[in-house]
Amino acid sequence: TKAQAWSALFSEPMSELVKRYTSSVFFDRRLWQADIAGSLAHAEMLAAQGIIGAQDHADIQRGMATIAREIESGEFEWQLDLEDVHLNIEARLTQLVGDAGKRLHTGRSRNDQVATDVRLWLRGEIDLIAGLLADVQRALVEVAERNVEVILPGFTHLQVAQPVSFAHHLLAYVEMFARDAERMQDVRRRVNVLPLGSAALAGTTYPLDRERVARTLGMEGVCQNSLDAVSDRDFAIEFTAAASLVMVHVSRLSEELIVWMSQNFGFIRIADRFTTGSSIMPQKKNPDVPELARGKTGRVVGHLMALITLMKGQPLAYNKDNQEDKEPLFDTVDTLKDTLRIFAEMIGGQPNPATGAKEGGITVNADAMRAAALKGYATATDLADYLVKKGLPFRDAHETVAHAVRAAVERGVDLAELPLQTLQGFHPAIEADVFEALSLEGSLNARNTLGGTAPAQVRAQLARHRARLAEG
Ligand code: ARG
Secondary structure (H helix, E strand, O other), X not given: OOOOOOHHHOOOOOOHHXXXXXXXXXXXXXXXXXXXXXXXXXXXXXXXXXXXXXXXXXXXXXXXXXXXXXXXXXXXXXXXXXXXXXXXXXXXXXXXXXXXXXXXXXXXXXXXXXXXXXXXXXXXXXXXXXXXXXXXXXXXXXXXXXXXXXXXXXXXXXXXXXXXXXXXXXXXXXXXXXXXXXXXXXXXXXXXXXXXXXXXXXXXXXXXXXXXXXXXOOOOEEOOOHHHHHHOOHHHHHHHHHHHHHHHHHHHHHHHHHHHOOOOOOOEEOOHHHOEOOOOOOOOOEXXXXXXXXXXXXXXXXXXXXXXXXXXXXXXXXXXXXXXXXXXHHHHXXXXXXXXXXXXXXXXXXXXXXXXXXXXXXXXOHHHHHHHHXXXXXXXXXXXXXXXXXXXXXXXXXXHHHHHHHHHHHXXXXXXXXXXXXXXXXXXXXXXXXXXXXXXXXXXXHOOOOOOOOHHHHHHHHHHHHHHHHHO
16 A cells, blocks of 8 residues: 555655654554554544544444454454554554544544553553562562571671561562562553644544543543643653562562672572573573573663763654654563563472472572571670670770770681680670670661561561552
8 A cells, every 4th residue: 555644745755764764663552552442442532522423433443343353363464565553453453444544534633642542551561560570579578488487697788788588688689679569550540641632733623532532441530731642752751660669679689699609608599490501511501591580680771871861951732752652662661571470480380380389589598697607706796785785885895895806806716606704805795695686686686666576576567568469
């Protein structure tokens, strides 16, 4: 077909190179369901308003049903000549139902059409992503529940700092992903607003009922300014920013998994199916999945930069630049969904079809964690706190403990391995109960403030997350 909606004005056909350069159908065809849903809602309203006849409306419905079947079965012939998903579907509709197909575009422009399609599509994807974020949180909570009493060194500056519960460490990521889920819901509110009815840029001369279309499409409202409606892509930028933060959290977790599974730490293992071997070194099991996730974070952040830069110089209203919003947005969604799916399974495992119990999540080496926590003087702060409770000012206690640590380092032992008399040499207030304070469990139990790592606090947080995630 030579079908081009505006062809009468043009004295020569578009060059093949320009056609390829300007057409978007090979990526925007993924919007087809949203495009059909938007068209059906528009047609229904046109009929209700008496702008098209009932027969036209019925023909449009019938034609769209055929088109949906054709696309689903792969029979639909997508044509580069028809530029984008919108013109491809409209041309096929007219082929199928004649004049009714030509009436569909009354009071509409591709400018408000594409903005509507992207919003509808993204709304559905956000809902899928919300489910996946919940899956990842549940996986972390499940592993945390088994590891409340498992102690590893907490780090600052990647130097051993204080002992923490492994569950507490995992729940830090649950907090991050919970904020991400909230952010997605917040973005969704601004995505779910209807541009249709703005037409090309200035509104339309037909008596459209925009509120009706919004209700049909399950949207929360209509865009209030036609110029803004057709040209706004804030919602795509916001979404990609929220997605970038999810990926940053995934990336931080990935970095920890990679470090934890290195031979020098040996804190965890991940199932073999998430690792790969080396073509030269036979002993290797490499953490490719977390490494790739860390790498793909750069890609998603790059898409955020692309979208922000895309918008920065655009005058009102629609400009073709906006067609460039799609590939970054689509790839962001694809990358995010794949990453979250794989992380939920890599951390939490997969349900065994026979028993229903999850298998194949991360394996924790509690002994290695404990051994690491016993190195590096992780309970030095506890000794200082002990002395404060005996009446020393904190700064003096800090200094006293620094001397004790230095002596322990020189002997190559832990603080708890120094004899009581030696410890008393640093301060006479030290008594036999110091060894409880210096133990890993004593250290954890003592941090019993809200949000702290004491097992009692961690269990309270686990219960809160359990309840929150069960609702969702
Ligand atoms: N394919 C276009 C896009 O993605 C649709 C809108 C085109 N509108 C126009 N006036 N050229 O943005």
